[in-house]
Amino acid sequence: MRSKTPDKRLRILDSAVRVFAREGFFKAKVAQIAEDAGLAPGTVYLYFKNKEDVLISIFEVRMEEIVSRFRAAVMEKETGRSRLECLVRMHLSGFQSDPDLAACFQVELRQSSRFMRRGVKGGLQQYLGLIREIVECGRKEGIFRREVSAALVTHLIFGTLDEVVSTWVMSGMKYNLVSLSDQLVDLFTNGMGQGEILTEGPRGHRVDDTRRNG
Amino acid sequence: MRSKTPDKRLRILDSAVRVFAREGFFKAKVAQIAEDAGLAPGTVYLYFKNKEDVLISIFEVRMEEIVSRFRAAVMEKETGRSRLECLVRMHLSGFQSDPDLAACFQVELRQSSRFMRRGVKGGLQQYLGLIREIVECGRKEGIFRREVSAALVTHLIFGTLDEVVSTWVMSGMKYNLVSLSDQLVDLFTNGMGQGEILTEGPRGHRVDDTRRNG
């Protein structure tokens, strides 16, 4: 029992993050979580419908806090580019600084079929929404392309971040995650291709330069 | 019981894909799988250690087949670019044409903690290896950039594909997945940014143009 929040609901969630990270969702016993929170097993059920609900609630509560914190920070930036940089850096450093949470989000949460079936609309959608706003913002400024679906770009960004963090978690969280931020932002904006050379495909000259020169 | 392979091991895996997709991993009973395969429950345990082993084996067996099929097709292409196109298209069409397998790979498999903890090295690593070869190939041709970590590019591609397919599965597999291929390849190679405009940031001239124009 480490957390001392008087709010029992939050205390349970804090304990659950630790226990889930250490034991894994299925091996974790509700009684363990309760004990860690200094409560009786039954008490957990005054605040949560069941064990999965605890897991999902971790995600929702933390995501709400994350999204609003991220949004605040992101919106202080002026350009789409710097907003993207901000988001990427916060995403990576957020997990890097809280390994238990990282384990919950990247590993345990996926073992909830309710989560995997996207039964949890709230948090993730809001986060995707925030990413999308950044994309739209960059488009309005003319620095991000309009030809590709904004939704797809959002998946590109989120999917990559998610995979990168998962890989880091699986590897034992040994290397520095945040230091990948710049390369990631570079990749998101410029892609993996050598700009010009791509235009010189086998077919000759690319004519659609206008796309970029607009 | 649909599959009639004489190989009982494969028959069990075929049945398991169907049952897992329909019922979900936890709701699925070993006896159901056995029945679907026309076998007695105990027979499953002659071929697999336990239920999770069946799930993991689906992944391994199918991945092996996928990787070798994808590799063969990809390697027929000449350029890194066309190889990337080939891989993306095959990844998306592969799942689109086999919804049960898609459900297993994108949803059920993640509920195996052994899988999530990357206890399954083989298949996924080989697939990532194939992606990486394509990246390296494009680099040798000079069409893909060398400044960014190849590993990171690999995660970009795989993470995005995975997220895109997952989203499609969750949405009920209603839209056409393959049709996203071109946009994805475009994003991977060119990024989301307006190339030139990026260089002309609000702050003035970018000096690192050489990077691309080199």
Added chain:
Amino acid sequence: MRSKTPDKRLRILDSAVRVFAREGFFKAKVAQIAEDAGLAPGTVYLYFKNKEDVLISIFEVRMEEIVSRFRAAVMEKETGRSRLECLVRMHLSGFQSDPDLAACFQVELRQSSRFMRRGVKGGLQQYLGLIREIVECGRKEGIFRREVSAALVTHLIFGTLDEVVSTWVMSGMKYNLVSLSDQLVDLFTNGMGQGEILTEGPRGHRVDDTRRNG
């Protein structure tokens, strides 16, 4: 369900003695025991690790009670001889008056490999200890011989009692066990040999006729 002890642990043990005696250890179902005790199956596992633990616990709990009861009675007697008589009689009458317990101790318990491998130290050692104390006591008085190992004498007494009770159980508990007490005590103290004749060994005359004639 016969027993009504409020202590659930004891209620389970009481029920288990009956069920084990009637069904045998392996045929006995935990659910049967629970039902007999008026409890749910799961409740058994709040008090015992598993079915074998129930069996072993019967032995331990009953032995503790037996040893202290026997010790109290035995120690009221003055001489080693009368103490031995007391123990033998109590051993035999104890089993005779509780056939279910006899069946558990003599038959079912032996089917626990943990018991047979003497994984159960407590009870039996204490009982053997009590026998040994009686032997030592008789030795101090000078009525029991000192030339033979006390441990061996203890095994003689216990081994014989155990075999005699087992035979009685196997035979269907038809004859009177307690009535063997005097003969057993006689055998333990005087052996099966004709004193005199034994003395006519190569080594010379025995003078102690009085032993049997006196």
Added chain:
Amino acid sequence: MRSKTPDKRLRILDSAVRVFAREGFFKAKVAQIAEDAGLAPGTVYLYFKNKEDVLISIFEVRMEEIVSRFRAAVMEKETGRSRLECLVRMHLSGFQSDPDLAACFQVELRQSSRFMRRGVKGGLQQYLGLIREIVECGRKEGIFRREVSAALVTHLIFGTLDEVVSTWVMSGMKYNLVSLSDQLVDLFTNGMGQGEILTEGPRGHRVDDTRRNG
């Protein structure tokens, strides 16, 4: 696989003794025994009804051999006393020289409820019969007492030997079993009591040192 008897039935029994001794009856798999005997699992069932039958058969086959060997040796002796000595020594040395068999007889066999319920009449009864013959023989010579039940004397001898061997097995077979023979024979014939003093109560003089000191 060590045994090379061409008789498959005996090969199975030899293997079973080893496997039962090493694994215990319940942990032992029929397939293990078959493999050790260099046979297929199904073959075991050509020679034995089931696994328990293998265990019981070990006892019967070995006991038959033991009883006839013991009887032959015992009957070569002339007096009841020397026959008893012979039996005790052979009983102890028989187990001491074959630890696997000792483990089977003293531990594993007891876990068969059929054995414990004396469903196995043959072997044990014959052995008890042999002991009894020795007792009767001594009685005819006048060296063994007639006042006590011969059956009881038989139980005394067998029960004690059995307990002594069991204790030795449980203790890890560390000490020398055969060296207990003389003390045991002494105990069986003379008992644990100081002859005269018993009759003269606790207060009398001991005069009969001759009895043991010769």
Added chain:
DNA sequence: GATGAATGAGAATTCATTCAT
């Protein structure tokens, strides 16, 4: 609100045994 003893549903799994070859 909090407790925690009691519940009881539920399925994976084993492996002795069979029998078609």
Added chain:
DNA sequence: CATGAATGAATTCTCATTCAT
């Protein structure tokens, strides 16, 4: 006779959840 792949019955045990106090 021998095989060994397939069988399938059968029961323990767990632990999330409840609810009387």
